[in-house]
Amino acid sequence: MTDKPTIGFIGVGLMGHGMARNILQAGYPLHIKGNRNRTPVDDLVGQGAVEAESPKAMAKACDIIHICLSNSPQVEEVMRGPDGILAGMKDGLIVVDATTADPTSTLALAAELAEKGGHMVDAPLGRTPKEAEDGTLDAMVGAEDAIFEKVKPLLDCWAGNINHVGPTGNGHKMKLLMNFISMGYASLYTEAVVLGAKVGITPQQVNQVIGSSRLSNGFFETFMRYAVGRDRDAHKFSIANASKDLRYVNAMAADAGVVNVMAAAARHYFAHVDAIGQGGDYVPMLSDHVARLNGIDMAEEVEKGKT
Structure with missing residues (x-):
């Protein structure tokens, strides 16, 4: 007992x-x-x-x-x-x-x-x-x-x-703010590695330079374990769930009458991947999808960066 x-x-x-x-x-x-x-x-x-x-x-x-x-x-x-x-x-x-x-x-x-x-x-x-x-x-x-x-x-x-x-409700409000920041990071890092690849900066170089600077953080390290290291299990949080969270963030902002340009922009990346039936992919895999939108294969870019 x-x-x-x-x-x-x-x-x-x-x-x-x-x-x-x-x-x-x-x-x-x-x-x-x-x-x-x-x-x-x-x-x-x-x-x-x-x-x-x-x-x-x-x-x-x-x-x-x-x-x-x-x-x-x-x-x-x-x-x-x-x-x-x-x-x-x-x-x-x-x-x-x-x-x-x-x-x-x-x-x-x-x-x-x-x-x-x-x-x-x-x-x-x-x-x-x-x-x-x-x-x-x-x-x-x-x-x-x-x-x-x-x-x-x-x-x-x-x-x-x-x-x-x-009080009750504040936990979920705080969590939406946290996930807005993390999915904003994911969107930002995705654009950075894709743009870098298009202009001749390898994903490895982005990882080395940013990862060794004051701009690094735990989320960056996890994201790059997939974007560069190709570890599919680096961050096991689905794009579908991230898309849902960004919908909730934007609804919270609308209810509060707040202009939220960054959250609205981030939502579109995740909504796109969800809409094409790939919402089961994990968050760092967003980099692959945005790379394809820009005519490149991120796995190939990583291989190029090894030479």
């Missing part, structure tokens, strides 16, 4: 599997709900997790439920569906949404949860599946102070850098 609260986890994919595993290893009773991929579900069940038949059943059994999905429509479905969390929840339930979501949707769901005596915490993530497995993700958290203190020990299981950024 344990005096720890019972935790639910919906979405045990690339990020969610590691998060759920770290919660389980910290001694929390854990109920999980996966999707089509049985591998992470079976792995977690083998370590002691209980597979829930629906979000509704999970809400009846759990004190805190994590959600880690791809977008707001998916979150809305697991919350509002006939077999959803709101249909089965008990008074005092806390929902921690780690999805990169639309803050407008988050606030609407928070109000519906509050009407039934529950609490919404938005705690979107930064970093990659590796840090999810290591328990060292970034988390930016929107929550009432008292609720934040309740969930903080749970967040400590999977996050190494936790920032409480204000």
Whole structure:
């Protein structure tokens, strides 16, 4: 027996599997709900997790439920569906949404949860599946102070850098700002390596000069591990998800009445790749697509740079 609260986890994919595993290893009773991929579900069940038949059943059994999905429509479905969390929840339930979501949707769901005596915490993530497995993700958290203190020990299981950024909704707003910066970097680095290749500067030279200067950063290093090193797994975040996040950023800016030229421009690159059916490619692969738009093959340019 344990005096720890019972935790639910919906979405045990690339990020969610590691998060759920770290919660389980910290001694929390854990109920999980996966999707089509049985591998992470079976792995977690083998370590002691209980597979829930629906979000509704999970809400009846759990004190805190994590959600880690791809977008707001998916979150809305697991919350509002006939077999959803709101249909089965008990008074005092806390929902921690780690999805990169639309803050407008988050606030609407928070109000519906509050009407039934529950609490919404938005705690979107930064970093990659590796840090999810290591328990060292970034988390930016929107929550009432008292609720934040309740969930903080749970967040400590999977996050190494936790920032409480204000009330519910602020976590998702902050995450959109973070992803705007990172996808802006991706767009900028993409243009730089493509333009460099067109004018006789190899991708390796861009990597060496910028990587050894004050302009370097962790995202640049990850991006170049694919653009130059051709490591397909350097940054396992899909262009489709990035495109979605930039749509949310632009909608947030429109709602706030803010001129957002940079975010609008970045969105078009990602929307293009998504529209041609390549949204499953990872973010650094944007460089390949923009290279092709400009009549060059980035893999070939890398090979040329080796001579």
